[in-house]
Amino acid sequence: MALLRVTSPHTQRAGRRTSWVMLMVILATVPGIAMQTWLFGWGTIINIVIAAIAALASEALILSIRRRAVAFFLKDYSALLTAVLLGIALPPTVAWWVTVTAVAFAIIFAKQLYGGLGNNPFNPAMVGYAIVLVSFPVPMTQWVGAHELLSSGAIPTFSQSLQAIFQHLPNIDSYTMATPLDAFKHKNELPSAEAFNTIDALQTASLNSWLWINGAYLLGGVMLLWLRVITWHTPAALLAALAAIAGAFYLIDPSHAATPLFHLTTGAAMFGAFFIATDPVSSCTSNRGKLVYGAGIGILIYIIRTWGGYPDGVAFGVLLMNFAAPLIDYYTQPRTYGHQKAKKGLKIGEDN
């Protein structure tokens, strides 16, 4: 009778492994992916497939170079999740090599070179996204438009999407248009009311398709909350901060600023709040820290959208707050049981 010698506890919450967590996040993106496919064609799904293959390949490559158990780590689905998030974030018609570059950079540089899962200080998906956004700005801003507004009158078909991604679709321009955020950013001195009347991408149809997409990601996010994969702190703080700052500026200057609702329902607001900012590894870890972290991202998103050089600010907002996360963590430790107040900062030794 060889008895096991292990330390307590002897049980584990059944089934809730890291791979399960990753899988749940992937599954929670399904409504959003479905909505994107319905509205913008097959491009998103093709992107995800390309990204997944590239991610698994680069992960396996680095793992074997690092002499780690390849199968064991691939099965944690973390690389797959990065791929899915990138596939969603990239424009549906973007060329395959852009996707591969983004994914390979995310996995190899942003994740594995830091030591693999759990050790990356930055959100890998957003690092990959930022790299291609900076390197290839043109393809990155071509997004498929709402079909009512397109000159072709329809969204790209499956073969057209394939063609756009792998070769070159000659009439690609008839399918793409600026996103509402992009359009709003480039309305220049036009008053808001006029911009919403004249610019294609700011027509109701376009706005509605983004409203639907954000709604789908909100649904996925609520699923994650319900499954307790994520806590409410980061997304709630992010959205609240974004709405608050947008509301403040809208009150100050209604003729030029957009409404809070516009900010919350366009671009990657919901996707960023529930799927990007909540990446556990690179975000803050205590509940209070998450609140600060989320709020910081919300404010940065508004700043970049309004005054920055890029139409959307989720990627850079998240990356900037990744920098601050460790510091925030030091200052937002919870009050431990039996202590008068929470410890703060890095100074070791002072006690209460």
Added chain:
Amino acid sequence: MQTATVFSFHGGIHPPENKAQSLRLPLGRPSLPNELILPLGQHIGQSSRPLINVGDKVLKGQTIAINNGFLSSFLHAPTSGTIKAIEERPIAHPSGLSDVCIVITPDGEEQWDTLTPLQHWNTLSKTDVLAYLAEMGIVGMGGAGFPTQVKLQGAHKHPLTHFIINAAECEPYITADDMLIREKTIELVLGIEALQHLVEAEQVIIGIEDNKPTAIAELNKVLSDRLSTIQVAVVPTKYPSGGEKQLIQLITGKEVPSGQYPADIGILCQNVGTCVAVHDAIFLGKPLISRFTTLTGDVLKAPQNVEVLLGTPISHLLDYAENDSKKLKRLVMGGPMMGFTLDSANVPIVKTSNCVLAASKKELPQPAPEQACIRCGMCEQACPASLLPQQLLWFSKSQELEKAEHYNLFDCIECGACSYVCPSSIPLVQYYRHTKSSIREAREAAVKSDLAKQRFEARKARQDAEAAEKEAKRVARQKASANKTTDGKKVAPKVTPATAAAATATPAGDDSKKLKIDLAIAKTKLKKLQKQLLAAQESEHTEEIGTLQLQANEQEKAVALLEEQLAKVEEQLTKAVASAPAASPKAPASDELKKAKVDVALSGTKLKKTQKQLAESPDDAELQAKVAGFEKELADAQARLSKLAADAPASSTAPKAAAPKAAVSDELKKAKVDVALLGVKLKKTQKQLADAPDDSELQAKVAGFEKELGEAQARLATLTSQAPVAQPAATASAGDELKKLKIDTAIAKAAVKKVEKALKKAEDLNSPELDTIRQQLQDAQKRADDLEKALANPTTVASSAAPAASAPASDETARNAEHIKKQKIAAALAKAQINKLNKRLADSPQDADSIQLEITAAKQKQQDAEAQLTQLQAQLTPSQDNTQENR
């Protein structure tokens, strides 16, 4: 019966309860096993000391081991039988090590020792009830096995607002407390009432999880029948609501401050098992010899709760519950969250074993391979202590001990909730345990290096002092050699031995002197250790207590050894000086004598202990009464001893001529012992007095002791002078003088040391008194030297004055003795004052000047007194005759 409000705590988890399995069958009572194995360390603190020997017959409930120090417990035979062995056996301990166990072979008769319930427990003094509980071997039965009387004593420090009975039993699988409440509801309530009588809390609350409806209903019924004020707080089922700190938070909404104990915020927690054990002890007189234990796990075909005798091997219980040993893969003592695995089933049930979980691979599978921490924060959401387990893990892995401590690692209660929820299957608790022990090691190392530094400094100081002493001696010798020519007489007789006996006695006397000094040193060390121990116990530093107790024990052993040696040497001395006959007849009666001596020693220790307690809380009338009782006991025992000793020669076949002599010398001895004892007592009380100078009671005591001492000395003096014309008695008195001188020397030396210490302290403080203290040091040393010289002298003086008559001098002697006594008392008082002042000096260096002045004055007084004393003694010495010390 009322229901109490319930608060909540952060975090917590809801693992599958798995409690139904073991509740299907009624309470089981397994048969007697072939042997019962009782580890000596079933509780926190020092292991018990066995009272029995291998082969002894014991009755059920008989005490087989007693406590070893303050933080320890008693142990009783769970059934009648014979002691088979006292040896190392594997025990149920996380370390998997073995420990010394008493092994009993049951005789199957279950013959009880006489049970004497504690009658009038509600009128008896609380200290007595606590002592009784200790003797009944009661320890906390929920978790660590903290001796209950210690915990209750600790609860006296503050007025209690809440007395909480922990019936939460939040661990999955375990139902022992549930079953206990159902089976012994009334006993539980009576036990709680008895404890409440002892602790007098404002509120008594039973905390119980809502997954035990039957137990709650039973409790409510009994409580409302009795119109009891005990409240029942039904807390939601959530692990770890049964953790002491969590239950306190649930019931009172208060948190136990970090690093403190519930008693510090006026809360006492007791487990239900403990309460029932208290009931059994007080109302039935039954010691703690059995407990309720859950046998569960899918390997057992008949999982159930059993009332099991302590010491029953787990293998016996597994067989009883129809264990399928082929499937057994993991054997856990305790629950699945905080229990520990066992290597084999051959370990016994102890006082704290609440569950045995025998699991197959299916039930408790191998832990999944550890993955990277993804900082998902699930652990943080689950942590009942509101820690950041993921950060602690990070610091543990990188061995950043300081940061881990900064993140309150030591507030982790190792509940395992974080590991349970961790999706990456990280054995977080294991990391924390490791890091905690690393930090402790680092701390210990720091303390050690500090100690080494102190030791080095002390050594240096000692060497310096020795050098100074040598120098002083050299000067003295120079002076002496200068005087040699004029005073040659003094040296000459020293060389010419008076008798053959004297020759042998001198080296032996030297030996004994050295030994005595060693002994004194060892004793002071011991005292210091005991003091530390007491302090540690007071603040309940369990870790320190262990090591300190160990050290104290060693020191005690050393003292005993030295004493033995001393006794031997002195015996030799006596033999050499006194004639043989007195010694031999003692033999036949020696057995009885020995017993009586042991009695004396025992009651002496008891007395000492109580006195110490008294010193802690001087206004405790109870304790004082106890001390008085003990003192009487001691006196009785001593009287018995001396009678026996006196009887011994008389009842023997010894030559009649020898008998009277022996009798007289015995009486003499007794008187001497009396004097010595009284002296010790006096000293002790004086010390206490020094601690608490305004305690008039103590002062009165001191005065009383002093009077007694004086009387005893007078008696001694008369005895000495009465002592027959024969020389031995005179010898004795001369020896006495010598002894006195020696003691004086020792005192002077101690004074030197003290001044040295003061000097060092002053140096540390850079105080301006340095010079004065140095001066004092020199003075003191000179005095010590003088005394030593004097010590060397009387022999010569005495021997030179040998022919002088003894009888005529006796009157004068008595008078002189009176004087001496007075002077001594004066000296002692002055010394006490000095002590006190010194202490004040140490406490408040800013008043140094004035205090120093006072000290000098007091010292002056002391010196005067001592000078007079020596003068008197010098007068006295030549008036008596003959040679050597004879003890």
